[in-house]
Amino acid sequence: MTLRIAAVQAAPVVGDTAANVAAAAAWTRRAAAGLVVFPEAFTTGYDDEVFRGPLPRVGETDWLDPLREAVEETGATVVLNSALDRGDRRTLTDLVLAPGREPWAAYDKQHLHPPERAVFTPGEHGTTLTVGGVAVALSVCYDANFPEHAAAAAQDGALVYVNSGAYFPGGEHRRDLHYASRALDNGVYVVFSALTGHGFIGGTAAYDPLGRPIDRLGTEEGVVVAEVDAGVVEATRADQRMWADRRPTLGRRVTRA
Incomplete structure (x- = not known):
């Protein structure tokens, strides 16, 4: 069972939802994949002033028609x-x-950075999609910094952990380490789509279930493609036993002076 996943790296027009949805439509056609993933806040641009102003409303979908x-x-x-x-x-x-199908508000970012907390409410649940027979878990940027988030997705049967992100300068090491680690920790593919431009550093990448990069970008616009193979996940987990051998509980902790 295989699935072609494309992660888009692009610079949105800050505050211009119509232009960004049109761009998403063009990137979707270019990607030629079964699943296409876009960066964090791609429809509005990642901008504090925009976040506090008028935003697309969840019950209205006409603005998504080009996509x-x-x-x-x-x-x-x-x-x-x-x-x-x-x-x-x-x-x-x-x-x-x-x-x-009608557009679905599938997943709300669960882990918010301090500036985001002043505007946004965190999500209350994880979400896994089945696309082409492959279980794909959703996450947004900071979510991937928490090992338990990806572990919960793997426990739910996900073979792929996709992430829509936006990293500022100085975040390169943390960005690359977290996504590779989530792949190796859980024996899953990780596909990360990043913003570029407007002060963001890109770094869109895909990792195999051993945490090795399949493909990655610098700061340029483009597409990273991963051919996800359920058989590779199965073989990796059979060889690298961390997922099978992890204990459901570690019992109580003992602390002594």
């Missing part, structure tokens, strides 16, 4: 991260668009 047309044309499933106005709260949300 919906690309999805129907290509047959791709798209994970598009957006700042959303949910009425009683604001969230950084993975919208999922699939052929023949």
Whole structure:
């Protein structure tokens, strides 16, 4: 069982949702993949002033029509991260668009950086999609810094952990280490889509279940593609036993002076 996943690295037009949705449609056509993943807040741009202003509303989907047309044309499933106005709260949300279906607000970012906490509400649950028979878990940027987030996804049966992110200068080492570690920890593929431009450093990448980079970008716009193979996950977990050998509980801790 295989799935072609494309992670897009691009610079959005800050504050111009229509232009960014049109760009997402063009990237989806270019990617030619079964699953296409976009960076964090791609529809609005990652910008504090924009986040506090008018945002797309969760119950309105007309603004997504250009991307919906690309999805129907290509047959791709798209994970598009957006700042959303949910009425009683604001969230950084993975919208999922699939052929023949209404757009779905599938996952809200669960771990928020301090500046985000002043605007957004964290999500309350994880989400795993099945695309082409492959279980794919969703995450957004800072989520991947927490090993238990990816572990919960793997426990739920995910073979792939996808992440929509946005990293500032100085975050290169942490970015690369976290995503490779989540792959090796759990014997899963990790596919990371990053913002570039406007002060963001890109680094879009895909990692195999041993944490080795399959492909990666610098700061340039482009697409990273991973051919995900469920058989490789199975073989990796049979050889690298961490996933099978982990204990469901470590019991109580004993601390002594």
